Amino acid sequence: MGDKLSLRRVFGLLALYARMDLDWLLRDAKLSLLDAANGLIACLSSLSGVFLLAWRFGGVGGLSPWQILFMLGFTATVAGLCMVFFGSNNVAHISRRIGRGQLDHMLLQPLPLWLQLIAEGFLPFSGCPRLLVGLGLVLWSLRGLELSPGWFWWLSLAGYLACAVLCLVGLSYLWSALAFRWPVAFEEISSVVIDEICGPLSQYPLSILPPALLWPLVSILPAGLLAWFPSCILLGRPPLGLPELYPLFFTLGLWALAIFTFRKGLLYYVHYGSNRYTQGGHRN
Amino acid sequence: MFTTVQTVTPKAGTAIELRAVSKHFYQRQPAKSLADWLSPKRRQIPALDDVSFSVARGEFLAYAGPNGAGKSTTIKLLSGMLTPTTGEVTVLGLSPLKERIPLMRRVGVLFGNRRELWSDHPVSASFRWKREVWGVPKAVFDEMESLVLELLDIRPFYQTLARELSLGQRMRAELGMMLLHRPELILLDEPTLGLDVLAKRQIIAFLKELNERDQTTILVTSHDMDDLEEMARRILLLSNGKVAFDGDFSALRGALKLGKKALVRFRNQSLREIPYDDIGALLQELSALEGVAEIEFAQNSLEEGLADLFSSWKAPS
Numbered sequence: 001m002g003d004k005l006s007l008r009r010v011f012g013l014l015a016l017y018a019r020m021d022l023d024w025l026l027r028d029a030k031l032s033l034l035d036a037a038n039g040l041i042a043c044l045s046s047l048s049g050v051f052l053l054a055w056r057f058g059g060v061g062g063l064s065p066w067q068i069l070f071m072l073g074f075t076a077t078v079a080g081l082c083m084v085f086f087g088s089n090n091v092a093h094i095s096r097r098i099g100r101g102q103l104d105h106m107l108l109q110p111l112p113l114w115l116q117l118i119a120e121g122f123l124p125f126s127g128c129p130r131l132l133v134g135l136g137l138v139l140w141s142l143r144g145l146e147l148s149p150g151w152f153w154w155l156s157l158a159g160y161l162a163c164a165v166l167c168l169v170g171l172s173y174l175w176s177a178l179a180f181r182w183p184v185a186f187e188e189i190s191s192v193v194i195d196e197i198c199g200p201l202s203q204y205p206l207s208i209l210p211p212a213l214l215w216p217l218v219s220i221l222p223a224g225l226l227a228w229f230p231s232c233i234l235l236g237r238p239p240l241g242l243p244e245l246y247p248l249f250f251t252l253g254l255w256a257l258a259i260f261t262f263r264k265g266l267l268y269y270v271h272y273g274s275n276r277y278t279q280g281g282h283r284n
Numbered sequence: 285m286f287t288t289v290q291t292v293t294p295k296a297g298t299a300i301e302l303r304a305v306s307k308h309f310y311q312r313q314p315a316k317s318l319a320d321w322l323s324p325k326r327r328q329i330p331a332l333d334d335v336s337f338s339v340a341r342g343e344f345l346a347y348a349g350p351n352g353a354g355k356s357t358t359i360k361l362l363s364g365m366l367t368p369t370t371g372e373v374t375v376l377g378l379s380p381l382k383e384r385i386p387l388m389r390r391v392g393v394l395f396g397n398r399r400e401l402w403s404d405h406p407v408s409a410s411f412r413w414k415r416e417v418w419g420v421p422k423a424v425f426d427e428m429e430s431l432v433l434e435l436l437d438i439r440p441f442y443q444t445l446a447r448e449l450s451l452g453q454r455m456r457a458e459l460g461m462m463l464l465h466r467p468e469l470i471l472l473d474e475p476t477l478g479l480d481v482l483a484k485r486q487i488i489a490f491l492k493e494l495n496e497r498d499q500t501t502i503l504v505t506s507h508d509m510d511d512l513e514e515m516a517r518r519i520l521l522l523s524n525g526k527v528a529f530d531g532d533f534s535a536l537r538g539a540l541k542l543g544k545k546a547l548v549r550f551r552n553q554s555l556r557e558i559p560y561d562d563i564g565a566l567l568q569e570l571s572a573l574e575g576v577a578e579i580e581f582a583q584n585s586l587e588e589g590l591a592d593l594f595s596s597w598k599a600p601s
Contacts, residue, residue: 009419016416024404104365105400109417110388270381273309273357273366 005115013111013119017088021123039129043079047072047137050203061205066144067235068205073137074234075202075227078164080131084124086169091121092194095176099187103269113266145235153234160230163247167225167254168194174258180265202226207239214240218250225250298374299469299501300339300362305371306525307332307357331357332368333525341468342499344492346512349522350594355505356395358522359473362503363393376469389418392467396474400458401446407457408442411464418465425464432460435490452483459487463494470494472504476511484508488515509586523594533586540589546570549578 025032054060054068063071086092090102094117097103106116138157142149149157172190179186201223206214217224218240225247232239243249309329315321332354339345347355360366361373364380364387373380378387394400401410415425433439436456441449449457455475462470472491476484492515494500506512512519513533521529521536529536546566548556552575560566570579 012416016413020402020405020409020413023409104360105398107365107384108363108388108393108400110385110419111417112385270365271367273360 005112010115010118013115014122017119017122018124021088021125021127025126035126036129040133043076043130043133046200047076047203050205054205061208062237063205063207063232063235064145066141067231069137069144070141070235071205071227071231072203073134073139073141074161074164074231075134076130076137077134077161078168078202078226079199080128080134081161081165082168083127083130084122085165086117086121087123087127088121091117092169092172093176093190094173095179095186095188095190098176098179098265098269099183101183157234160234160247163251164226164230167222167247167251168198170251170254170258171198171222173262174254177258177261177265180269197221198223198226202228204228207232211240218242218246222250222254297341298338299341299343299376300337300503301372301374302335302337302358302361303372303374305332305335305361305368305373306330307354307361307366308369330525332361334371335522335525335527336371337520337527337530339501339503341501342495343518344495344502344516345504346516346519347503347505347522348507348509348512348519348590349528351507353522354525355522356473359393359395359471359503359505362471363391364388389465390468392462392465392470394458394462394470394472394475396455396472396477399446399454400461401454403447404445406443406445407438407449407461410446410457410461414461414464420465424466428464428466432463435493436460436486452479455479455483456486459490466498467500469501470503472502474506475504476506476508484511491515509590513586521590537586537589540586540593542584542586542589544581544583547580547582548573548576549580551575551577 025035050060051065051069051072054063054065059065060068082092090096097106106113109116172194175189175193176186178189198221201217201221206217206224206228209217214224218229229239229242230247233244238244307330309331310326311329313320313325313327315324335354335358347358349355357366361368362375362380364384367381375387376390380387401407402413405413411429414420420428433442436459438453438457438460441453441457444453446454446457459475470491475491476487479487488511491502491504495502502516504512504515516533518532519529519536520527529539531539543559544561546558546560548558548570550556550573558566558569560569570576
């Protein structure tokens with residue numbers, strides 16, 4: 001029972017949660033198939049609206065239908081990666097755990113909080129339908145665009161995908177820190193920011209918007225960095241005159257802020273607790 | 285205030301030590317004016333107020349008090365979930381907040397109203413999860429697994445999903461899982477909450493055996509005084525965040541001055557309860573009675589005595 005933290009330990013924990021995910025999925029064949037079908041249908045139906053519009057009108061916002069399809073594939077891949085790596089037990093939607101007083105369970109484990117958060121959300125099997133749809137759309141759109149990119153382009157794609165995923169998770173943790181102070185009021189803040197604002201907005205070619213609306217969407221509420229901005233760069237049409245590494249710099253800044261805010265919130269939580277006397281304390 | 289008995293424990297063998305620990309919460313007061321509404325007033329609630337005590341290694345301590353006395357707050361302080369407002373907390377020689385990770389390898393914590401088992405997985409999967417996350421060596425895991433499966437009678441539902449278990453089964457499984465890393469200290473917050481008699485008996489017997497066999501230090505909170513008396517040798521009573529009594533159960537009975545009574549059943553099936561202090565006077569009174577069929581002598585229970593005491597403290601509920 002040593003205290004050493006190593007990559008082996010991290011991969012050991014990831015393997016543990018992967019096995020638990022597979023056990024859960026294989027427990028019931030009907031449930032597994034329904035779960036996979038549900039993931040596929042939900043993903044395709046959420047993307048089809050924008051694609052059909054682009055197809056009908058021969059493109060939207062200066063992007064051709066195939067370019068729109070690439071962008072939709074990118075956003076689905078980002079959502080899929082989030083689901084695979086941070087999907088389980090409200091790891092991405094951490095405000096739910098904080099708001100429900102469930103962070104105490106994590107404090108009882110002899111592991112650093114960050115390691116628990118990295119490992120616990122790993123759903124490589126039940127979380128992958130959206131990822132597969134996203135990757136499929138990206139490959140299909142590349143055929144339609146008649147592109148045959150080199151290794152550097154694929155590396156850039158991986159980098160932009162990683163930045164978008166980390167941007168989404170960083171945004172969740174930044175907002176979720178509010179739940180340390182006002183647990184009931186902000187219990188659902190993460191799902192509001194991620195699922196109801198940034199997620200849906202990331203499916204649109206934002207170049208249709210005037211600059212006054214566009215700039216906030218690549219800074220204050222960075223839905224534009226989740227698919228539109230990186231897709232434009234990867235398709236050779238860098239928007240807004242920003243550098244190609246802007247998503248990386250933004251994500252690093254966002255994470256620095258999120259870590260600072262989350263740590264402050266955690267210290268508040270441990271110092272004051274979230275008890276029945278607190279205005280907006282735990283709902284239980 | 286009630287009698288306080290100081291228990292002195294040897295430093296070298298101390299499992300828990302609280303030195304002048306206070307923990308205050310703040311309660312917002314209803315606004316009575318616009319000024320109050322704009323800048324709300326807050327009342328300080330002392331969950332713990334200058335509490336000092338220590339628990340020796342191998343000791344079985346009952347930690348009791350009315351609702352709101354500060355029991356759960358103490359458990360949270362001991363397990364590093366909260367910091368004290370003032371004072372110092374040491375558990376197994378470590379600071380719960382600063383040395384949370386090494387401490388959690390040596391401590392087991394169980395809250396009766398919370399779940400640690402994975403709801404959508406069999407109990408066995410939760411046990412395996414515990415082994416991996418705590419990094420329990422295989423030999424220790426195998427030994428503890430067979431021990432808890434046997435003594436807590438978990439085997440019949442070991443492969444059942446946790447969410448399908450009855451409350452009694454779930455608590456036994458939770459307790460079993462908590463013990464898999466063979467903790468030196470166990471903190472239990474109302475582990476028998478809502479359990480039937482059989483499940484309670486199983487858990488109490490198991491905890492007693494664990495304490496006697498392995499000298500595991502146990503601190504347990506409960507509202508059931510009979511359970512606590514059966515399990516623990518020492519009891520620490522809290523009242524409004526202060527230690528009101530610290531000693532053994534016989535001292536508590538003495539301090540409570542539990543009354544004695546004679547229950548008289550008459551031949552016409554009527555009953556009469558006669559409280560007494562002096563047996564001579566009681567016998568004189570009994571000899572004057574006519575139509576007596578049966579006499580039973582009894583002492584007020586600890587539960588009754590404490591109910592009177594808690595009522596006199598008027599603790600917040």
